[in-house]
Amino acid sequence: MESSIIYTHLKNPKHQSIVDNVLNLKRINLDDALYLYETAPLHLLGYLANFIREKKHGNNTYFNRNFHIEPTNVCVFDCKFCSYSRLYAHKEEGWILSLEQMLDIVRKYPEDAVTEVHIVGGVHPKMNLYFFAELLREIKKIRPKIHIKGFTAVELDYMFRKAKLSAKEGLQVLIDAGLNSIPGGGAEIFNESVREKICNDKVDAIGWLDIHKQAHVLGLKSNATILYGHIESIADRLEHLDNIRTLQDETQGFQAFIPLKFRNKHNDMQHVKESILVQDLKMYAMCRIYLDNVPHLKAYWPMLGRQNAQLTLDFGVNDLDGTIDDSTKIYSMAGSEEQHPALTTEQLVNLITQAGRTAVERDTLYNIIKKYSSS
Ligand code: V47
Numbered sequence: 001m002e003s004s005i006i007y008t009h010l011k012n013p014k015h016q017s018i019v020d021n022v023l024n025l026k027r028i029n030l031d032d033a034l035y036l037y038e039t040a041p042l043h044l045l046g047y048l049a050n051f052i053r054e055k056k057h058g059n060n061t062y063f064n065r066n067f068h069i070e071p072t073n074v075c076v077f078d079c080k081f082c083s084y085s086r087l088y089a090h091k092e093e094g095w096i097l098s099l100e101q102m103l104d105i106v107r108k109y110p111e112d113a114v115t116e117v118h119i120v121g122g123v124h125p126k127m128n129l130y131f132f133a134e135l136l137r138e139i140k141k142i143r144p145k146i147h148i149k150g151f152t153a154v155e156l157d158y159m160f161r162k163a164k165l166s167a168k169e170g171l172q173v174l175i176d177a178g179l180n181s182i183p184g185g186g187a188e189i190f191n192e193s194v195r196e197k198i199c200n201d202k203v204d205a206i207g208w209l210d211i212h213k214q215a216h217v218l219g220l221k222s223n224a225t226i227l228y229g230h231i232e233s234i235a236d237r238l239e240h241l242d243n244i245r246t247l248q249d250e251t252q253g254f255q256a257f258i259p260l261k262f263r264n265k266h267n268d269m270q271h272v273k274e275s276i277l278v279q280d281l282k283m284y285a286m287c288r289i290y291l292d293n294v295p296h297l298k299a300y301w302p303m304l305g306r307q308n309a310q311l312t313l314d315f316g317v318n319d320l321d322g323t324i325d326d327s328t329k330i331y332s333m334a335g336s337e338e339q340h341p342a343l344t345t346e347q348l349v350n351l352i353t354q355a356g357r358t359a360v361e362r363d364t365l366y367n368i369i370k371k372y373s374s375s
């Protein structure tokens with residue numbers, strides 16, 4: 001049994017049966033997860049998460065070459081944690097990119113320089129479903145091979161409702177125009193009473209999960225996120241993970257789970273302290289342990305910072321997202337150390353190899369493009 005080191009060092013006998021289950025690749029239930037989360041030392045969670053990570057992916061650590069388009073930061077919603085948006089109702093100043101401006105961003109990246117464009121932004125009432133369908137078609141004319149990962153379930157829910165279409169019908173319009181997958185944003189925290197306090201006016205948990213379910217049914221892959229480290233409890237975090245695990249049992253459509261640490265600068269929740277690194281690492285580890293059916297755990301380096309992202313690779317993470325090329329503002333505006341997030345492929349490979357892992361460039365669907373030797 002590969003677990004002998006841990007077995008001899010367990011100080012709390014109640015951990016034994018949970019550890020047995022994890023190391024025998026048996027699913028743990030919510031009660032056990034809560035107990036483990038609240039009582040286990042960081043090194044035990046790290047050991048278990050790393051065990052699962054290496055069972056699934058060995059030493060491989062994935063990244064891709066991508067950039068973001070953020071069409072607007074004007075938003076009809078008023079999420080308390082958001083530092084990025086400018087409220088549409090108050091006519092606050094923000095940016096709104098025209099179709100041509102967005103296509104110019106695409107033209108900046110030669111055919112083979114990137115494999116993915118990630119489109120995400122605020123929810124502007126004048127940018128509707130048909131505007132975005134047009135954008136996708138034009139992007140594909142310029143870069144036919146690029147993978148378009150676009151629009152959070154929040155943006156999708158709003159544009160489908162405005163167009164008076166069901167999620168399935170709306171998604172089909174975007175798929176026909178060139179949409180290839182859906183990012184994980186907008187999930188925040190599913191618990192109703194916490195969601196009401198931090199983002200009460202956008203799509204609820206049921207709606208978010210339904211859009212991802214319909215996307216999976218139509219053959220799109222998607223990601224899922226959690227916004228953690230604000231006013232939610234550990235039980236709320238686990239309830240959120242449980243919702244993802246349950247839907248994944250049904251559809252197998254989620255590729256990666258991405259824990260997003262709440263950053264508290266320049267938003268309405270500045271009084272809420274940010275979580276500390278030990279808590280972040282525990283969170284990553286618990287996500288890896290609980291989500292036994294989601295293949296990849298991603299640390300989004302622009303939010304965590306490079307060195308912390310390296311550390312997460314020992315706590316269940318096997319993916320660091322992409323090169324990004326300074327094309328997102330969501331985290332720099334919320335106080336991340338990464339004010340201009342951009343890494344060359346070489347820098348990202350070095351970041352991974354310095355941490356003792358094998359860097360593997362992937363496409364959005366995790367097909368391997370290039371494996372780098374550790375030397
Ligand atoms: O939904 C907003 C988060 C998300 C803050 O799928 C904040 O590959 C922390 O989901 N502190 C959007 N987080 C970004 C996102 C994402 C990013 C990278 C990769 C993928 C993927 C998805 O950003 C929002 C919200 O949860 N966010 N403000 C803040 N102050």
Ligand code: SF4
Binds near residue numbers: 078079
């Ligand atoms: Fe709008 Fe998204 Fe910011 Fe909420 S998190 S205010 S939906 S941009």
